[in-house]
Amino acid sequence: MTIAILGGTGPQGQGLALRFARAGISVALGSRDQKRAVEIAQNLSVRLPAGSFDISGYDNHTAIQKAGEIVILAVPWLGHNSLIRELKEHLMGKILVDIVVPLKDGDPKKVEMPPEGSATEAAQALVGEQTQVIGALHNVSAHTLNDLDAKINCDVLVCGNELSSRKKVMELIERLDVRAYNAGDAEAARCIEALTAILIRINISKVVPFSHAGINIWAPEKNGG
Numbered sequence: 001m002t003i004a005i006l007g008g009t010g011p012q013g014q015g016l017a018l019r020f021a022r023a024g025i026s027v028a029l030g031s032r033d034q035k036r037a038v039e040i041a042q043n044l045s046v047r048l049p050a051g052s053f054d055i056s057g058y059d060n061h062t063a064i065q066k067a068g069e070i071v072i073l074a075v076p077w078l079g080h081n082s083l084i085r086e087l088k089e090h091l092m093g094k095i096l097v098d099i100v101v102p103l104k105d106g107d108p109k110k111v112e113m114p115p116e117g118s119a120t121e122a123a124q125a126l127v128g129e130q131t132q133v134i135g136a137l138h139n140v141s142a143h144t145l146n147d148l149d150a151k152i153n154c155d156v157l158v159c160g161n162e163l164s165s166r167k168k169v170m171e172l173i174e175r176l177d178v179r180a181y182n183a184g185d186a187e188a189a190r191c192i193e194a195l196t197a198i199l200i201r202i203n204i205s206k207v208v209p210f211s212h213a214g215i216n217i218w219a220p221e222k223n224g225g
Contacts, residue, residue: 001025001026001068002025002026002028002066002067002068003020003025003026003028003067003068003070003071003072003172004027004028004029004030004048004063004064004066004067004070004071004072005017005027005028005030005063005071005072005074006030006060006063006064006071006072006073006074006075006083006087007030007031007073007074007075007076007079007083008027008030008031008037008040008041008063008074008218009029009031009033009036009037009040010028010074010075010076010142011142011143011145011146012074012095012099012137012140012142012145013029013072013074014040014142014145014146015142015143015145015146016072016074016099016137016145016178017029017041017055018044018047018048018055018143018145018146019148019176020053020149020175020176021044021045021048021052021053021054021055022048022049022052022148023059023175023176023177024052024053025053025172025175026053026054026055026056027053027054027055027056027059028056028058028062028063028064028066028067029041029044029055029056029057029058029063030039030058030060030062030063030064031057031058031059031060032058032059033059034058034059034062036057037057037058037059037063038056038058039057039116040057041055041056041057041099042057044186046054047148048225049148050164051153059208060083060086060087060090061141062088064087064090064091064094065090067094067207069094069095069168070094070095070168070169070172071091071094071095071096071097071139072096072097072102072105073096073097073098073099073100073121073123074099074100076098076100077100077101077102077103077119078105080100080102080119080122080123080141081114081126084096084123084126084127084139088126088127088128088131088149091127091131092130092131093130093131093204094129094131094132095131095132095133095169096123096127096131096132096133096134096136097133097134097135097136097137097169097172098119098123098133098134098135098136098189099135099136099137099138100119100123100138101119101138101193101196101197101219102114102118102119102160102195103196103200107200108173108197109197109200109201109204110129110197111193111194111196111197113190113194114208117186117189117190117206118135118186118189118190118192118193119135119189119193120134120135120160120186120189120193121186121187121189121190122134123163124160124186132160132161132162132165133160133161133186134158134159134160134162134165134166134169135158135159135186135188135189135192135193136156136157136158136159136162136169136173136180137156137173137217138157138189138193138195138196139154139156139157139192139195139196139199139214140152140154140156140162140214141154141203141212141213141214143211143212144214145205146210151177152176152177152178153212153213153214153216154178154213154214154215155178155179155180155181155215155216155217156173156178156179156180156181157180157181157188157192157215158173158180158181158182158183158187159183159184159185159186159187159189159192160180160185160186163182163185166182167182170182174200175204179217181217195215199213199214199215
């Protein structure tokens with residue numbers, strides 16, 4: 001199995017590449033700058049334990065071609081729509097996993113949602129019905145992903161308009177030894193993406209004794225007797 005990560009040269013993309021490769025999934029790391037993608041893929045590969053699968057660097061078009069079915073989009077929000085427009089034809093028939101959050105420029109403690117309602121919905125509107133867009137992995141810290149000695153300390157909410165695609169993405173994410181939850185259709189991304197800004201605010205606060213926190217879904221404890 002091979003997945004592509006577009007924007008894979010950024011912190012989030014690099015961390016996901018490490019995690020998936022260690023979990024036995026080959027990664028095609030995509031970038032507009034192929035030379036940079038190749039260099040970063042090589043640097044990431046030397047950090048992987050024995051038995052991990054390959055991380056290889058390509059331009060974005062080639063990375064998509066190398067992917068079996070799933071392509072992860074991990075670019076900054078400012079480049080989100082333009083890159084999707086550029087790659088629309090290449091993404092036909094794929095599942096596009098959009099992890100992008102429309103954080104406010106200059107103030108990542110806030111979001112500025114697009115007219116469609118969320119980045120996930122904007123992506124779906126851009127690619128049309130021939131590509132299924134699934135929102136996921138919004139609330140996972142890049143710092144945690146890049147620290148292979150750390151357990152991913154949160155659950156993942158997955159949303160999108162097609163149930164079968166949601167389930168495939170949930171299965172992929174669970175390969176990282178985390179719990180993935182079906183959060184419903186793409187409109188749910190409005191809440192999920194916005195939650196990232198709240199987590200950023202909490203994580204940079206000097207009041208709380210931690211950083212890089214995510215979210216956990218806990219079942220209520222049963223009362224004794």
